[in-house]
Amino acid sequence: MIQTGQAFRAHVLDMFEPQDHPNDFAYPGGPPIAPYDNAGWTLAYQMGVQFDRALDAVTGPLVNVNGVTAMPAGMIAKGKAGYFVRPEVNDAATVANRLARANVKAYRIPTAFKDGAATWPAGSWFIPAGGAGDAIVAKSAQELGVNFAAANTKPTTGQQIKQLRIALADRYGGSMPSGWTRLIMEKFEFPFTVVFPQDLDAGNLRAKYDVIVFTDGAIAAQAGAGAGFGGSPDTTLIPAEYRKQLGRFSAEKTAPHLKSFLEAGGRIVTIGSSIALGKQLGLPIDNYLLENGRPLPGEKFYVPGSLLEVALDTSATIATGMSPRPSVVFDNSPVMKLGPDAAAKGVRAIATFDTDKSLKSGWAWGQELLKGGVAMAEAKVGTGTLYLFGPEILFRSQPHGTYKLLLNALSGGFERPTKPVQ
Numbered sequence: 488m489i490q491t492g493q494a495f496r497a498h499v500l501d502m503f504e505p506q507d508h509p510n511d512f513a514y515p516g517g518p519p520i521a522p523y524d525n526a527g528w529t530l531a532y533q534m535g536v537q538f539d540r541a542l543d544a545v546t547g548p549l550v551n552v553n554g555v556t557a558m559p560a561g562m563i564a565k566g567k568a569g570y571f572v573r574p575e576v577n578d579a580a581t582v583a584n585r586l587a588r589a590n591v592k593a594y595r596i597p598t599a600f601k602d603g604a605a606t607w608p609a610g611s612w613f614i615p616a617g618g619a620g621d622a623i624v625a626k627s628a629q630e631l632g633v634n635f636a637a638a639n640t641k642p643t644t645g646q647q648i649k650q651l652r653i654a655l656a657d658r659y660g661g662s663m664p665s666g667w668t669r670l671i672m673e674k675f676e677f678p679f680t681v682v683f684p685q686d687l688d689a690g691n692l693r694a695k696y697d698v699i700v701f702t703d704g705a706i707a708a709q710a711g712a713g714a715g716f717g718g719s720p721d722t723t724l725i726p727a728e729y730r731k732q733l734g735r736f737s738a739e740k741t742a743p744h745l746k747s748f749l750e751a752g753g754r755i756v757t758i759g760s761s762i763a764l765g766k767q768l769g770l771p772i773d774n775y776l777l778e779n780g781r782p783l784p785g786e787k788f789y790v791p792g793s794l795l796e797v798a799l800d801t802s803a804t805i806a807t808g809m810s811p812r813p814s815v816v817f818d819n820s821p822v823m824k825l826g827p828d829a830a831a832k833g834v835r836a837i838a839t840f841d842t843d844k845s846l847k848s849g850w851a852w853g854q855e856l857l858k859g860g861v862a863m864a865e866a867k868v869g870t871g872t873l874y875l876f877g878p879e880i881l882f883r884s885q886p887h888g889t890y891k892l893l894l895n896a897l898s899g900g901f902e903r904p905t906k907p908v909q
Contacts, residue, residue: 495735502530503538508793508850512786519785519852525792525818527849528885532794532814535625535732535888539864561628566614566637570624571602574610574808577675577887580894584676585627587899589619594908595900604638610807612900613642613908637898645908649899651697653679655703655736656687658721659732664702664759667884668893674884677897690744693751695748698897702819703759703879706736706767708821738767747810750869754825756896762821762875765866770834772875788856792818793849794865797862804901805865806837809891814847815878816886822860822877833867837874839867863892 491499508526512519563804564783572579574595586593593614600607610769612637614620627633655672656886657665665681672679682699692699714780722730746768749755757764776783794814801811814894825834840862851857865874875897897902 488541488549501528503540505529505532505794507848510850510852512722516786517833519789519791521589522791522850525849527793527847527850529794529814529848530885533816533882533886533888535810535813541645547634547649558632560619561631561633561635561810563624563628563635564604564637565621565624565635566836567616567638568613568638569616569620570635570857571607571638572612572614572633572635572689574608574612575891576633576808577890578633579612580675580898581631582592582614582623582627582633582759583648583898583900584650584678585623586620586739587648589623591615591618591620591648593620593648594642595648595898596642596645598644600642602638603818605636608808610804612648613638613645615641615899632672634652639725642908644906646900646902646906651897651899652679652695653677653897654682654686654692654696654699655679655735656699656701657681657683657732658705658735659683659725659729662702662704664704664879664881668702668881670884671881671890671893672897675894683732684727684736685731686742687736687744688734688740690747692744692748693753696748696753698756699745699748699766700756700893700897701736701758701761701764702881703761706757706763708760708763714850718837733885740769746868749871749873750872754872754874754894754896756876758881759820759879760877762864762877765823765864765873766836768866768868770866770868770873771829771832772834772864772866773824775822775824776856779813783853783856785852788853790819790851790854791849792816793851794847795840795851795854795857796842796847797845797878798841799863802837803837803865805892805895807891807895807901810888813888814886815880815889816882817851817878818882820877820879822857822862823864823875824862825861834864835866836861840861 506527594612598609624635790886795817799806799811840857840860843858847856862877880892
């Protein structure tokens with residue numbers, strides 16, 4: 488319980504209550520005046536925290552907490568077969584990476600599994616008892632606060648956890664979204680390689696990587712647009728050892744190699760403007776927010792850095808462990824329209840705007856125009872998968888409630904094949 492009868496009351500409310508930004512325009516009917524930064528940032532929404540505001544006095548054996556306190560250790564219940572961890576737990580990805588590094592044969596279960604009176608949902612993690620697994624469980628419970636439940640029956644099938652070869656796209660001089668993503672990957676202990684345009688334009692990507700991540704700005708929303716990674720700095724002014732980082736990801740040179748990577752079974756994650764890759768690959772995806780073939784003007788639609796609610800298809804493997812109606816960070820983000828042949832070409836919506844009032848916190852002028860648009864999608868290309876996330880699912884390392892979309896994509900226990908658990 489957090490009491491608001493304190494000097495930091497305003498800050499507490501900022502973290503839990505929605506921000507209500509006014510409709511701020513230069514003049515009636517004119518363009519919107521951009522806020523200094525985000526218009527809505529409610530951390531409880533970003534982190535998927537459920538809470539109630541109590542207006543009556545609450546009494547009980549309460550203890551005042553001052554300063555920074557240690558996170559309580561997770562609970563460990565060891566069963567005859569080992570342990571289960573629920574799929575909602577973000578730090579289960581960290582545990583999985585530790586298990587993979589130690590060559591422990593742990594698994595994600597493909598379908599709901601009943602163990603005595605308990606039923607474990609699809610995507611739960613199973614860790615066999617004994618050996619290095621026990622030590623990792625004990626350490627992770629202490630350091631991460633993860634709860635491990637008793638597994639008395641071994642699942643019959645599962646996807647063995649393994650570490651994938653991950654590439655994170657970046658640019659010369661550094662990209663802020665890519666930098667924040669590096670922080671998240673490091674926090675969850677994913678090994679990864681930072682790659683630049685020349686690395687991907689060299690081709691033969693499937694031999695090097697299993698997953699490639701493109702953050703917002705890596706791929707320009709429009710072909711030939713100056714925005715996005717790259718640019719044309721004076722090469723003679725750049726030290727020789729950094730020149731290999733120059734270039735930009737392009738539809739002409741990079742996209743064909745990415746298509747080959749997907750067709751050979753690779754996995755690509757795109758966020759924000761980088762979902763333009765879908766159209767570059769010839770998929771039936773277009774901009775939903777168009778008027779007479781042109782993007783809607785700010786006078787009709789404007790959503791600067793706010794939190795919107797989407798309807799998420801939790802049957803999609805990528806959404807394993809998530810809430811069906813998460814809040815997402817939306818900063819004039821792209822919204823997709825799938826063509827009538829989308830299903831036939833392997834494209835499906837993962838998250839949509841199913842209401843004309845999707846705003847949770849911030850400012851959403853013309854929000855009713857979002858209804859019917861696709862916020863997230865996945866596409867099967869050959870034997871690989873392309874993920875397209877319009878909203879900022881990793882924005883500044885804040886929205887823990889949507890981290891799962893990346894964590895699932897990077898996890899070697901993400902797929903759901905039927906393999907015997909050893």
